[in-house]
Amino acid sequence: MVTGAVPDEYWVPISALQHYSYCPRQCALIHLEQTFDENLYTLRGRAVHERVDVPGVAVEAGVRIERGLVLWSDRLGLVGKADVVEFHGEVPYPVEYKHGSRRASEHDDLQLCAQALCLEEMLGVPVPRGAIYHHSSRHRREVVFTPELRERVTVVLQEVRALLSARLLPPAVNDTRCPRCSLIDSCLPRPVQDRRRIEDLLQEVFNTGLEEGETSA
Amino acid sequence: MLELLNTLYVTTPGAYVRLDHETVRVEADGAKLLQVPVLHLRGIVCFGNVMVSPAVMQRFAQDRRSVVFLDDRGRFAARVQGPTAGNVLLRWEQYEAARSLARSAAIARAIVGGKIQNARFLLQRAARETPDSAESKTLRDCVADLAGILERLKAASEINVIRGLEGEAARRYFGSWDLMIKRDRQAFALQGRQRRPPTNPMNALLSFLYTLLTGECIAAAEGVGLDPQIGYLHELRPGRPALALDLVEELRPSVADRLAIALINLRQATSDDFVTRPGGAIHLSDAGRKKVIVAYERRKQEQVYHPVLDRKVPIGLIPHVQARLLARHLRGDLDHYVPWLYR
Numbered sequence: 001m002v003t004g005a006v007p008d009e010y011w012v013p014i015s016a017l018q019h020y021s022y023c024p025r026q027c028a029l030i031h032l033e034q035t036f037d038e039n040l041y042t043l044r045g046r047a048v049h050e051r052v053d054v055p056g057v058a059v060e061a062g063v064r065i066e067r068g069l070v071l072w073s074d075r076l077g078l079v080g081k082a083d084v085v086e087f088h089g090e091v092p093y094p095v096e097y098k099h100g101s102r103r104a105s106e107h108d109d110l111q112l113c114a115q116a117l118c119l120e121e122m123l124g125v126p127v128p129r130g131a132i133y134h135h136s137s138r139h140r141r142e143v144v145f146t147p148e149l150r151e152r153v154t155v156v157l158q159e160v161r162a163l164l165s166a167r168l169l170p171p172a173v174n175d176t177r178c179p180r181c182s183l184i185d186s187c188l189p190r191p192v193q194d195r196r197r198i199e200d201l202l203q204e205v206f207n208t209g210l211e212e213g214e215t216s217a
Numbered sequence: 218m219l220e221l222l223n224t225l226y227v228t229t230p231g232a233y234v235r236l237d238h239e240t241v242r243v244e245a246d247g248a249k250l251l252q253v254p255v256l257h258l259r260g261i262v263c264f265g266n267v268m269v270s271p272a273v274m275q276r277f278a279q280d281r282r283s284v285v286f287l288d289d290r291g292r293f294a295a296r297v298q299g300p301t302a303g304n305v306l307l308r309w310e311q312y313e314a315a316r317s318l319a320r321s322a323a324i325a326r327a328i329v330g331g332k333i334q335n336a337r338f339l340l341q342r343a344a345r346e347t348p349d350s351a352e353s354k355t356l357r358d359c360v361a362d363l364a365g366i367l368e369r370l371k372a373a374s375e376i377n378v379i380r381g382l383e384g385e386a387a388r389r390y391f392g393s394w395d396l397m398i399k400r401d402r403q404a405f406a407l408q409g410r411q412r413r414p415p416t417n418p419m420n421a422l423l424s425f426l427y428t429l430l431t432g433e434c435i436a437a438a439e440g441v442g443l444d445p446q447i448g449y450l451h452e453l454r455p456g457r458p459a460l461a462l463d464l465v466e467e468l469r470p471s472v473a474d475r476l477a478i479a480l481i482n483l484r485q486a487t488s489d490d491f492v493t494r495p496g497g498a499i500h501l502s503d504a505g506r507k508k509v510i511v512a513y514e515r516r517k518q519e520q521v522y523h524p525v526l527d528r529k530v531p532i533g534l535i536p537h538v539q540a541r542l543l544a545r546h547l548r549g550d551l552d553h554y555v556p557w558l559y560r
Contacts, residue, residue: 033442171550191525201525201555206330
């Protein structure tokens, strides 16, 4: 890949890193299949974001705050939007709003770090730290952009790019992540995973042996 | 979680449907008839002379909620169409499958199988509840004949053979239909399915219910990003929502037919609910149509078991679940499309 010349179709939305890190199939459903399902969690998330989605600048307690700032990196082929970027002096400090309670999650950290990499390239200054603001607990969790986390961003970014260019849907995982996922009704993890069951259910359609009222042993 | 949202049916002539903040207001002669939050509605269906404000149409199109206009006889007239949704990969697979005889035949076979199996279930139930032993036997014979057609269908791989078997099954099924009618059998004799236009009350009632169901299936197809006009069992014709009609097929017996029979057998619909036009065409009266809509909406709330999902869902969501299963099949996630069997 030539630096600074990522072809249009290989640009990756920053949010896709978080989706992919949570579940590659969820990432494909959203970014390839354009699936948008609302559930309780996404509606809450939307309500939180609506407060920070209006682009603008404000100064609060001497800190300049940019809301809804568009971010991109030519070097990485990343593009997205920051909920909030605070400027502590000249140092940008990205803050991502999450509706959930305080749970450290690698998915959120990746997204935030990707924002930091974009800011560094856009503004030419180091961005050492940022924060996740947990709306339910009104708590800020600071994230330090360590070399390991930065490395992880570039690795995941390559995987996401491969997934999106292949245009294939990864198989369903059907594990503990599924019940909380907003896309469970579109993804159908259990039916998709249990091939044997689908086969049996199709057989049932042509089954004339049993009259109603009888039961099979 | 996909919710079963309400469909607002506006049947008052001269009514005006407008947006009031986050609600839909229905007015007639300047008086408010009804006000509902937009979030509670999946769509609006207007009959005859009903006006809908541009704000409502745009808001609904943007949210992918439906706005449908039917003429005063309840036939489809128009639908407000928003921008085409994004899943181009799914639509591509949908077209590819339609170009493949083998893939089309497999989907069509499953759909017809589901339809016949659901029809058998309906006839079986009627046979059990029929006190007259001769009639009961006639119904059971029909069930057995449909089983024979199902056996032949199982081995069919040609789309034309599958379509032929579907027609044969439908003729056999509607041939015994009248025996499922327990009240006013004379007035509600089917005399075979006639559609263009219905010339007796039974056909008029069925046609109206099929129209409602087709509307739901168009919305279901669009809701999962499928093109409602590219189908497998139904041949492509300009203006024909072939895929929606495919989705309707397996639902006819257990959703529409079962309701039509119940309406008549429970005397909720009577001969007075129909209007005869010069020349013999018959359709539901305004009052009759209202009754049918209320019963249909109530039926949509009924919880039924869905074998593939292995849980209960309201009947009103079955078209959406089936459209999703078809989408998952087309994208290669599921080896087969599995129709919904009512039990």
